[in-house]
Amino acid sequence: MTNKTIEILDNLAHAHLRILPAISSRWLPTRQIEQIAPSEILEAAREYPVFLTKCSQTGQFQFSVILGLYNDENLYLDDEGVWRARYIPLNVRRNPFGLGVGASGSGDGPVITIDMASARLSSEEGAPIFLEQGGFAPSLGEMQEVLGRLVVGVDQTRALVNNLLEFDLIEPVQIELKLSNQTKLNFEALYSVNEEKLRELDDQSIGQLNRMGVLKYIHLLGASVSNIQSLIHRKNAQIEAGDK
Amino acid sequence: MAQPIKRIVVVGGGTAGWLTAGTIAAAHKSEHPDRIEVTLIESPDIPIIGVGEGTWPTMRRTLEQMGISETDFIRECDATFKQGADFRQWVSGQQGDHYYHPLVLPAGFQDTNLVPHWLADPDRGAFADTVSAQPSICDKSRAPKQITTPEFAGVENYAYHLNAGKFAGFLQRHCTSKLGVRHVLANVQAIESAENGDIASVRTDRAGDLEGDLFIDCTGFRSLLLGEHYGVPFITKSDVLFIDTALAVQVPYEDKETEIASHTISTAQSSGWIWDIGLSTRRGVGHVYSSSHTSEDAALEELRSYLRPRVPDIDQMDVRKIPIVSGHRERFWVKNCVAVGLSAGFLEPLEASALVLVELSAQMIAQQLPVDRAAMDIVASRFNKKFRYRWDRIIDFLKLHYVLTKRTDSTFWTDNCRSETIPDSLQELLELWRYQYPWHGDFDQKDEVFPAASYQYVLYGMGFETALSHLGHGETDRRSAHVHMASVAERKAQLLSQLPGNRELINKIKQFGLQRI
Numbered sequence: 001m002t003n004k005t006i007e008i009l010d011n012l013a014h015a016h017l018r019i020l021p022a023i024s025s026r027w028l029p030t031r032q033i034e035q036i037a038p039s040e041i042l043e044a045a046r047e048y049p050v051f052l053t054k055c056s057q058t059g060q061f062q063f064s065v066i067l068g069l070y071n072d073e074n075l076y077l078d079d080e081g082v083w084r085a086r087y088i089p090l091n092v093r094r095n096p097f098g099l100g101v102g103a104s105g106s107g108d109g110p111v112i113t114i115d116m117a118s119a120r121l122s123s124e125e126g127a128p129i130f131l132e133q134g135g136f137a138p139s140l141g142e143m144q145e146v147l148g149r150l151v152v153g154v155d156q157t158r159a160l161v162n163n164l165l166e167f168d169l170i171e172p173v174q175i176e177l178k179l180s181n182q183t184k185l186n187f188e189a190l191y192s193v194n195e196e197k198l199r200e201l202d203d204q205s206i207g208q209l210n211r212m213g214v215l216k217y218i219h220l221l222g223a224s225v226s227n228i229q230s231l232i233h234r235k236n237a238q239i240e241a242g243d244k
Numbered sequence: 245m246a247q248p249i250k251r252i253v254v255v256g257g258g259t260a261g262w263l264t265a266g267t268i269a270a271a272h273k274s275e276h277p278d279r280i281e282v283t284l285i286e287s288p289d290i291p292i293i294g295v296g297e298g299t300w301p302t303m304r305r306t307l308e309q310m311g312i313s314e315t316d317f318i319r320e321c322d323a324t325f326k327q328g329a330d331f332r333q334w335v336s337g338q339q340g341d342h343y344y345h346p347l348v349l350p351a352g353f354q355d356t357n358l359v360p361h362w363l364a365d366p367d368r369g370a371f372a373d374t375v376s377a378q379p380s381i382c383d384k385s386r387a388p389k390q391i392t393t394p395e396f397a398g399v400e401n402y403a404y405h406l407n408a409g410k411f412a413g414f415l416q417r418h419c420t421s422k423l424g425v426r427h428v429l430a431n432v433q434a435i436e437s438a439e440n441g442d443i444a445s446v447r448t449d450r451a452g453d454l455e456g457d458l459f460i461d462c463t464g465f466r467s468l469l470l471g472e473h474y475g476v477p478f479i480t481k482s483d484v485l486f487i488d489t490a491l492a493v494q495v496p497y498e499d500k501e502t503e504i505a506s507h508t509i510s511t512a513q514s515s516g517w518i519w520d521i522g523l524s525t526r527r528g529v530g531h532v533y534s535s536s537h538t539s540e541d542a543a544l545e546e547l548r549s550y551l552r553p554r555v556p557d558i559d560q561m562d563v564r565k566i567p568i569v570s571g572h573r574e575r576f577w578v579k580n581c582v583a584v585g586l587s588a589g590f591l592e593p594l595e596a597s598a599l600v601l602v603e604l605s606a607q608m609i610a611q612q613l614p615v616d617r618a619a620m621d622i623v624a625s626r627f628n629k630k631f632r633y634r635w636d637r638i639i640d641f642l643k644l645h646y647v648l649t650k651r652t653d654s655t656f657w658t659d660n661c662r663s664e665t666i667p668d669s670l671q672e673l674l675e676l677w678r679y680q681y682p683w684h685g686d687f688d689q690k691d692e693v694f695p696a697a698s699y700q701y702v703l704y705g706m707g708f709e710t711a712l713s714h715l716g717h718g719e720t721d722r723r724s725a726h727v728h729m730a731s732v733a734e735r736k737a738q739l740l741s742q743l744p745g746n747r748e749l750i751n752k753i754k755q756f757g758l759q760r761i
Contacts, residue, residue: 058756060393165760172761190390191761 025081026134256462257286260585262415343705346378
């Protein structure tokens with residue numbers, strides 16, 4: 001671990017810590033794009049545009065939701081900075097917890113870590129992390145499940161992306177938007193499924209994609225594009241509120 | 245048709261042979277039953293030369309068109325990114341004397357010639373640094389792209405450094421497994437002529453007679469078909485380019501983290517120069533020199549003292565001595581035989597012209613592949629004209645590096661500046677450029693091997709003086725020039741904040757791979 005404020009979770013050292021329930025910009029770095037796992041696509045696609053993006057560290061494709069029109073903009077935060085949406089990505093909800101390698105090396109499997117610098121932590125407000133006897137409180141039990149889904153998500157993402165690449169279905173997309181104040185915006189570095197190529201696939205390939213469960217994700221990605229309208233509405237509303 | 249061209253036989257299995265076979269096979273890949281067949285005959289007994297370790301940016305398109313994955317290429321050929329060359333001690337020979345020849349065009353090169361505006365500035369910095377961001381990227385050993393950039397695309401223009409021995413094997417595997425090139429391991433023993441003087445077939449020791457409609461001579465310096473069989477004379481250029489010997493060594497990095505230079509470093513010596521090329525696994529370093537101006541012992545000592553500060557055990561290193569004969573054949577395509585690679589000619593490696601000539605030749609053969617024998621003589625004559633022109637332009641451009649020197653520390657440098665060693669065409673251009681700034685119209689062809697930009701980088705990198713003129717200083721020109729120069733400064737800052745180190749990116753590509761899109 002490189003970050004000095006990250007510690008391995010310990011029911012003695014961290015016995016009295018509590019976490020604040022709201023997902024809020026008070027403790028959350030505001031980002032325009034957030035990565036999600038395949039198991040989140042169904043719920044995420046109802047709320048956000050879902051695209052493929054490349055991880056800046058590895059260049060590998062991952063699934064991401066778009067939260068704003070500019071760098072560091074999240075249009076789902078209300079005036080108090082609280083994230084208001086029907087669905088919030090696991091990778092956001094997991095904070096300030098993460099996974100690390102145990103002190104005795106890799107043999108132990110991953111351990112839960114906690115970022116002590118996070119403003120989501122409190123000693124008075126919020127839900128406790130540990131029960132008085134030292135067991136996991138419900139909040140931590142929930143976190144454990146979130147982290148578990150994220151771990152599985154890494155392999156699921158790789159498998160799904162490899163299927164899409166194998167059939168040559170991923171393509172870069174260019175999106176041009178116009179806001180109510182006539183500002184024009186371009187989205188770059190987004191990728192989605194090439195529907196034309198999908199239509200040209202033979203029945204056997206389509207059947208294969210269907211059986212592997214890939215087809216349903218392709219449809220969800222396609223349908224989620226309409227959520228760009230919701231981003232524009234939110235941005236226009238923000239602009240109009242600012243004009244008054 | 246009277247005599248369709250369907251069977252292409254490439255003789256020779258070095259880099260030139262496989263690049264040519266692959267380029268032709270990929271360009272004419274087809275499911276048609278009448279498709280062309282490409283066969284490559286490789287001698288199991290003759291080793292390949294394999295010292296060409298620098299490419300041009302054209303190699304990206306060449307590989308992409310063959311359907312090669314850039315990730316595989318980088319992993320299997322120890323390849324790294326090359327963003328031009330740093331010429332050290334070519335002008336005064338003193339410490340700190342250096343200039344860059346980057347691979348990007350000067351800013352605004354399509355519409356604005358920045359030379360007069362750069363010359364007019366009394367506080368000007370280095371030319372390449374004023375008109376392009378790439379020298380700053382090279383100074384910091386940054387890569388020309390990011391891990392998120394697709395294969396073969398660049399944030400800045402780039403070429404490669406590669407392991408030539410591994411490259412030939414890599415191309416062979418790709419050509420035989422993906423492009424249907426037939427690989428025959430045999431020695432050619434005799435050449436059978438047809439009545440019209442064409443080559444009808446080649447006789448081999450273990451694969452019988454191989455017939456063909458077009459034979460491509462990639463047999464290296466031996467020039468088996470074009471030189472030996474057809475007796476096409478070799479035109480030596482050793483009176484212009486004096487270098488005739490190379491001493492090459494392979495040098496380990498100090499440790500796994502040592503930064504990889506993202507450009508070729510070319511350092512002038514008393515009677516030649518030293519190349520220094522960083523691959524992912526090692527450096528390739530060599531001293532090319534003129535044996536009529538210095539001795540082998542002295543050349544070896546210069547190579548050792550170049551390496552000494554950083555490399556241990558230099559006295560035990562395995563030094564390969566390679567003779568170099570600068571020059572080319574009088575013609576390259578005769579009857580139904582065309583030579584590509586060393587069999588066509590060779591020039592000293594100063595601007596890495598060997599592989600690019602192979603690529604250009606292979607492309608022209610692939611694009612203009614005669615459909616019928618009846619069309620072949622016309623294609624041959626065009627090919628000969630085009631490539632004679634190209635060899636001459638390359639010779640001019642290589643010589644340019646020598647004639648602009650101010651070094652007088654050895655007869656090698658003073659001999660290089662004697663006018664009887666400088667081609668008339670180059671002398672004429674140099675005279676022109678004393679008064680006018682090099683620009684697009686100074687050359688005859690639209691696809692020049694070295695465009696005016698390359699001449700600008702070398703001329704003004706080496707302190708050539710063009711008289712300030714009353715032309716090119718209009719208000720529109722001046723405004724546009726300042727916009728372009730300001731954009732260079734802005735781009736520098738932006739690129740330095742974005743681009744990873746050369747080694748960092750190569751390591752990531754080995755670990756994760758680049759995406760095709």
